[in-house]
Ligand SMILES: CCCCCCCCCCCCCCCCCCCCCCCCCCCCCC(=O)SCCNC(=O)CCNC(=O)[C@H](O)C(C)(C)COP(=O)(O)OP(=O)(O)OC[C@H]1O[C@@H](n2cnc3c(N)ncnc32)[C@H](O)[C@@H]1OP(=O)(O)O
């Protein structure tokens with residue numbers, strides 16, 4: 230502690246819980262109280278030049294247009310911190326929806342409270358806040374496509390590529406504000422420099438977002454994910470990668486029943502019959518729970534102003550603009566998404582490119598199974614219908630006699646020609 234206090238020049242405060250479903254108590258402890266404690270610690274660092282707090286562009290996701298300012302919270306963070314000390318878990322759980330109001334989860338809510346704490350308790354510290362949007366794999370450094378966790382889109386890319394995720398409730402034309410992690414790091418370092426050297430009078434907030442500079446939509450992103458998974462498939466896929474966006478509750482429920490639950494149940498039945506432990510319904514349950522917490526962000530578009538970020542870009546020398554590049558206008562989304570999917574394959578799934586021919590062969594086998602299964606299903610349904618309905622029987626007899634007549638006609642005409 231003594232060494233940290235006496236030697237630290239710049240604090241980059243990234244630690245947080247990013248789980249959307251964390252209990253309010255835990256999220257407050259990590260995202261609000263810990264921020265307060267770190268500020269207190271920072272105030273005892275004589276050599277400190279700058280304190281950079283990492284928040285999220287979604288800390289005010291209850292608003293549609295978000296400026297680079299701190300918005301007031303409905304309840305004072307100090308009151309929330311105090312109440313967590315004496316309320317028991319059951320009561321905290323009960324009052325959570327009332328406290329978080331129109332924030333979709335405890336994560337975004339406590340990140341907003343964390344910003345307010347930074348604002349209120351900055352004292353004489355030289356502070357800035359960086360708000361990244363949805364952090365994705367690297368764009369350039371150390372190499373394209375590097376990723377090390379399943380947060381944000383990465384987990385859903387795996388689920389899509391492996392053929393588990395077939396439908397996602399989302400708006401294909403909604404803005405997908407993804408930002409590569411190396412861009413976030415470059416901007417954060419540049420903010421550290423600017424805050425330490427220029428010492429702005431007030432706390433500046435920097436939006437680290439892409440949509441203002443180079444917008445992309447979920448439809449385009451989803452399309453490129455599928456195209457890459459088709460070109461360079463993941464190994465041992467459950468089904469061929471195919472997915473679509475659904476737009477209302479009924480189609481979502483239909484897709485969940487037919488495309489998610491039915492194959493999982495059938496596969497588990499097959500596992501049971503072959504003496505193995507069923508696992509697909511459990512996995513599907515987990516996937517759909519994950520999808521349900523993420524889909525809020527795929528159904529809406531936000532606008533973030535980026536005046537401070539643009540100002541910072543113009544303050545950097547041409548050499549620093551190159552080294553600490555955060556200008557996403559140069560980013561080619563299709564190339565980026567392809568590298569992202571390949572990065573997921575390599576760094577998360579630990580799959581080698583040498584396995585691609587076998588993975589393609591596996592997809593061809595899955596396609597044949599799919600055709601066979603559909604044909605069998607159709608024949609069974611048709612047989613049942615014929616057994617029960619006179620009209621279906623008549624249609625069937627009509628089709629059979631028509632086929633018979635056609636065959637007789639072609640036979641007769643070919644023997645006449647001979
Ligand atoms: C007109 C044009 C038409 C065009 C049409 C074209 C059509 C084209 C076709 C469309 C194709 C569609 C393809 C779809 C492709 C998908 C791409 C879309 C992705 C969208 C993603 C949006 C993400 C938005 C995120 C916004 C974030 C805001 C930014 C931030 O500040 S926060 C950081 C982000 N935080 C997270 O992501 C955390 C999320 N995780 C959680 O909240 C929790 O972990 C949980 C998921 C709720 C689960 O919690 P539990 O308590 O149940 O368990 P635990 O946490 O222990 O985890 C259990 C296991 O689950 C794994 N896991 C965790 N997160 C994910 C995840 N994101 N995805 C998958 N799996 C996850 C975790 O690893 C555990 O696994 P285990 O260790 O093996 O048990």
Ligand SMILES: NC(=O)C1=CN([C@@H]2O[C@H](COP(=O)(O)OP(=O)(O)OC[C@H]3O[C@@H](n4cnc5c(N)ncnc54)[C@H](OP(=O)(O)O)[C@@H]3O)[C@@H](O)[C@H]2O)C=CC1
Pocket residue numbers: 242243244245246247259283284285286340360361362363364365378380381
């Ligand atoms: N991922 C995203 O899309 C976005 C993330 N952010 C923000 O970026 C920051 C980093 O997030 P991300 O990298 O995605 O998340 P991770 O969960 O990967 O990283 C969180 C970090 O916090 C540390 N941490 C968690 N709990 C504690 C604790 N009690 N004491 C000390 N350290 C702790 C973790 O350390 P350890 O590894 O040792 O557990 C880890 O290094 C967060 O502030 C998040 O809000 C903002 C916008 C988007």
